[in-house]
Amino acid sequence: MYRDVKTATPCSGWTPEVKYIDKLVWSPAVPKELKQFFEPNQQAIEQAKKQQNSVRSGPDDKTKKANTDIGSVTAEEEEEEWKDIAGRTLNFLNEHVNLRGSDFPSIKEQRRNIKIKKITDKSHPCCGAYGLVAAQNLAPRQLILDYLGVVEYKSYSSSSDYVLRYGIDLSIDAEKCGNEARFFNDFRGVATGPNVCFLNYLDERTEKIRVGVFVLGNKKIKKGEELLVTYGKSFWSNRGMEMSEQNHSKHK
Helix, strand or coil, rough: CHHHCCCCCCCCCCCCCCECCCCCCCCCCHHHHHHHHHHHHHHHHHHHHHHHHHHHHHHHHHHHHHHHCCCCHHHHHHHHHHCCCCEEEEEHHHHCCEEEECCCCHHHHHHEEEEEEEECCCCCCCCCCCEEEECEEECCCCCCEEECCEECHHHHCCCCCCCCCCCCEEEEECCEEEEEHHCCEEEECCCCCEEEEEEEEEEECCCCEEEEEEEECCEEEEEEEEEEEEECCCHHHCCCCHHHHHHCEEEC
């Protein structure tokens, strides 16, 4: 599958053995119906929006009468029956989307936010490896970068260090294919806490659901600062590392 992946022009400092991509790669194992909820067909979305706008222009007298004859619908029934323009239920959106909006930057614009940098500080747990730093000042809660990789269904490589949860049955693995987001380091041993976080967001222009890396909280990030996430307790415990030490260079 990786042989057929369409690659993009990599950024400076990119790891040559990993395919650089500028959009998600979907495993053929992902059911088409499920993929449509996360990455709807754009032609179908445009048609649905036109139909929606047509309905909003107002029903005629016959339609009004028909609606009256149907009878009243309870709030519970409305919520159960409601689906968005991509056919997603309210429960699905609540489970898979942390925030939504229509002014998120494109991948090309996102790349201006970050820079891959080799770590030379000997006190850094990842000295000799690479990390991501802010290429410009970043505002609180700003979307920095999408996390890209291969979308897997119900299973993924147990040896990969680059797997993120995407949905209940979906994950994104950036081990073989990815973008700059695979270079985010864990905060332990570097700072008192993370300054960025992973969130699922819905872009209302495309109706696509993505995993984005956002500035955490109300603090700005200055140009040159390393961007640090938390990999989570399970990541370190599965690798035999002690969380209480808060230093991922120290093994049990």
